[in-house]
Amino acid sequence: xxxxxxxxxxxxxxxxxxxxxxxxxxxxxxxxxxxxxxxxxxxxxxxxxxxxxxxxxxxxxxxxxxxxxxxxxxxxxxxxxxxxxxxxxxxxxxxxxxxxxxxxxxxxxxxxxxxxxxxxxxxxxxxxxxxxxxxxxxxxxxxxxxxxxxxxxxxxxxxxxxxxxxxxxxxxxxxxxxxxxxxxxxxxxxxxxxxxxxxxxxxxxxxxxxxxxxxxxxxxxxxxxxxxxxxxxxxxxxxxxxxxxxxxxxxxxxxxxxxxxxxxxx
Amino acid sequence: xxxxxxxxxxxxxxxxxxxxxxxxxxxxxxxxxxxxxxxxxxxxxxxxxxxxxxxxxxxxxxxxxxxxxxxxxxxxxxxxxxxxxxxxxxxxxxxxxxxxxxxxxxxxxxxxxxxxxxxxxxxxxxxxxxxxxxxxxxxxxxxxxxxxxxxxxxxxxxxxxxxxxxxxxxxxxxxxxxxxxxxxxxxxxxxxxxxxxxxxxxxxxxxxxxxxxxxxxxxxxxxxxxxxxxxxxxxxxxxxxxxxxxxxxxxxxxxxxxxxxxxxxx
Amino acid sequence: xxxxxxxxxxxxxxxxxxxxxxxxxxxxxxxxxxxxxxxxxxxxxxxxxxxxxxxxxxxxxxxxxxxxxxxxxxxxxxxxxxxxxxxxxxxxxxxxxxxxxxxxxxxxxxxxxxxxxxxxxxxxxxxxxxxxxxxxxxxxxxxxxxxxxxxxxxxxxxxxxxxxxxxxxxxxxxxxxxxxxxxxxxxxxxxxxxxxxxxxxxxxxxxxxxxxxxxxxxxxxxxxxxxxxxxxxxxxxxxxxxxxxxxxxxxxxxxxxxxxxxxxxx
Numbered sequence: 180x181x182x183x184x185x186x187x188x189x190x191x192x193x194x195x196x197x198x199x200x201x202x203x204x205x206x207x208x209x210x211x212x213x214x215x216x217x218x219x220x221x222x223x224x225x226x227x228x229x230x231x232x233x234x235x236x237x238x239x240x241x242x243x244x245x246x247x248x249x250x251x252x253x254x255x256x257x258x259x260x261x262x263x264x265x266x267x268x269x270x271x272x273x274x275x276x277x278x279x280x281x282x283x284x285x286x287x288x289x290x291x292x293x294x295x296x297x298x299x300x301x302x303x304x305x306x307x308x309x310x311x312x313x314x315x316x317x318x319x320x321x322x323x324x325x326x327x328x329x330x331x332x333x334x335x336x337x338x339x340x341x342x343x344x345x346x347x348x349x350x351x352x353x354x355x356x357x358x359x360x361x362x363x364x365x366x367x368x369x370x371x372x373x374x375x376x377x378x379x380x381x382x383x384x385x386x387x388x389x390x391x392x393x394x395x396x397x398x399x400x401x402x403x404x405x406x407x408x409x410x411x412x413x414x415x416x417x418x419x420x421x422x423x424x425x426x427x428x429x430x431x432x433x434x435x436x437x438x439x440x441x442x443x444x445x
Numbered sequence: 446x447x448x449x450x451x452x453x454x455x456x457x458x459x460x461x462x463x464x465x466x467x468x469x470x471x472x473x474x475x476x477x478x479x480x481x482x483x484x485x486x487x488x489x490x491x492x493x494x495x496x497x498x499x500x501x502x503x504x505x506x507x508x509x510x511x512x513x514x515x516x517x518x519x520x521x522x523x524x525x526x527x528x529x530x531x532x533x534x535x536x537x538x539x540x541x542x543x544x545x546x547x548x549x550x551x552x553x554x555x556x557x558x559x560x561x562x563x564x565x566x567x568x569x570x571x572x573x574x575x576x577x578x579x580x581x582x583x584x585x586x587x588x589x590x591x592x593x594x595x596x597x598x599x600x601x602x603x604x605x606x607x608x609x610x611x612x613x614x615x616x617x618x619x620x621x622x623x624x625x626x627x628x629x630x631x632x633x634x635x636x637x638x639x640x641x642x643x644x645x646x647x648x649x650x651x652x653x654x655x656x657x658x659x660x661x662x663x664x665x666x667x668x669x670x671x672x673x674x675x676x677x678x679x680x681x682x683x684x685x686x687x688x689x690x691x692x693x694x695x696x697x698x699x700x701x702x703x704x705x706x707x708x709x710x711x
Numbered sequence: 712x713x714x715x716x717x718x719x720x721x722x723x724x725x726x727x728x729x730x731x732x733x734x735x736x737x738x739x740x741x742x743x744x745x746x747x748x749x750x751x752x753x754x755x756x757x758x759x760x761x762x763x764x765x766x767x768x769x770x771x772x773x774x775x776x777x778x779x780x781x782x783x784x785x786x787x788x789x790x791x792x793x794x795x796x797x798x799x800x801x802x803x804x805x806x807x808x809x810x811x812x813x814x815x816x817x818x819x820x821x822x823x824x825x826x827x828x829x830x831x832x833x834x835x836x837x838x839x840x841x842x843x844x845x846x847x848x849x850x851x852x853x854x855x856x857x858x859x860x861x862x863x864x865x866x867x868x869x870x871x872x873x874x875x876x877x878x879x880x881x882x883x884x885x886x887x888x889x890x891x892x893x894x895x896x897x898x899x900x901x902x903x904x905x906x907x908x909x910x911x912x913x914x915x916x917x918x919x920x921x922x923x924x925x926x927x928x929x930x931x932x933x934x935x936x937x938x939x940x941x942x943x944x945x946x947x948x949x950x951x952x953x954x955x956x957x958x959x960x961x962x963x964x965x966x967x968x969x970x971x972x973x974x975x976x977x
Contacts, residue, residue, distance in 0.1 A: 190724055208492070596857075
């Protein structure tokens, strides 16, 4: 059952104008719609739908490019009309709708749903059951843990779409809800199951309605961990991300100093 | 790769007694069980399971009718033994179990799970990851946003099933939990992440344990929106729903007047 | 469309070294990887992936055994390298990763995700959208209701993995979050949407941050139900579980007596 392009052609439904590069691994029962192109070293799992057409708007991209070194796990659906940097990685049963503009090495966990019409920076990590509503703007190195929901309707149901903004290096812990128009500053950690409204200043620990302490005061004594997370987790990223991560770390530390200076004045 | 009934027959597993009407679009790798019938203008996405048999009880319907103008998106599973009004629309990876009795134009978002043995009125809208437990009774024009869960077991695990009731025009915001036996009156808005128990009077804004203010006092100044939502969102529905929506709106407004009158007496 | 091994071979992709026993029901479009073996009376739904390889560590099991009387529902993914007792039952769209070591008759609901590297006892019941993080240790007769999340990272993101422990007979109600390192004693009920940290003593009702009353004081007057749940729900389990359930029930009752004795002393 070694899978090569020839065999997979038999078990898959692949549009006539699609070419599978030789180093591309395509699972069984994969559906690939027209105008999909592939970078090198791409893996597509079984039962995926790649390049399905959503409703189009003027100026939309036609087709879809799955970039170099991407891994799309089984039962995922990636619509046409989005762009991704290299190394896109999805879990199983992921849905990504049209007009998602994502940077390098986005990783999306099982059962997550990116609703499209959104921007996502480089090296973002989303765990399972994450819902990114339309109009969301997400920076670089952002973590969204399981069940985090990014909403957009300020008085649902309405015709208004007021997406959220999540700046670089933000960590949103499990189960948090980002309410319409929320704007989370650089390097913030949002604690689990919080609801976020309004503007959260950079580099704080945030719990529902409260920007409590500077992020550099958060630590785990038992495991000798101290925020910001770039202190102890930078090595999980590839070489070309190291410089940006170090810059981000020092910016966040500098943000906390401004916070303290402001607090002292008061 | 234009899909017609002839081609799709090759890629799909369709029971012998099933006939696909000519204007029906069936995706690739679709499994259709026996005794499924189709209205006109139906679209079934790739990798769907249509008409699977669950455990049967006496008097159950045999088979399944997918009504006119339905769209079932990829990787969805619709069991036999349910009934739907025209225009059923599902997202991807939706599960609908047997003995669901739903009205016109039900729309169910990605990863939602309707567990069967339930009633759903006309024009309901469920977003993603919505869980409708057995025994739920849902009126017309109801909105359930992402991660809303309708439970039914009052002291889990037990053999008791005490479903929830959600009346016409109710809006349940993201992440709310409807606890067993909850009864939500007409036109209520349940705020995000609330837990609902007991009886909620009509036309109020409800936050965990608190029926606070009449719905007509809720507004969004920035966007000039004012509840009830039928004020500003009626145009999202088809022509044949307009009269019912206007009636519902005036009933909800009238409910709030009764609330105020009662409050004044006290 | 009666499915037998011969027919299913045509619609499925099954590795050369896999043998389907005659009393095994395999759906359509099933992908079975090499080194998967089957007990008797197994049902695999449509569009499942069985025995996919994850990243391996030294000493890992090769392949996967689907034990007697298992039912894997459609669109589920079970990785190689796990072990299960007989009667494994999954809902639709379930993911179970490598190095899951589970006992008899595990039942996992729709859209649940068992991330692997975990231990699960006999007769556990997980409802939908349950997330079991790596490093979790779960006893026998445990109930995890919808949207329950078992986390493991004490200061995310980090390299530390501090799984949770859930002892025998625990019930975790809908939407609760088990924070890293949480240890829940035998027979506890965690109320809906709670966050659990630290050590919870046995046989109490737990609500965020509070081990309130002994479990034997919890009752539902209307339905004449009284905890522990083994009082009224033991009959839902097969004969061979009855003795263990009765032992567990009396241990939990005895735990509550110790709780009261300790409270009296204070």
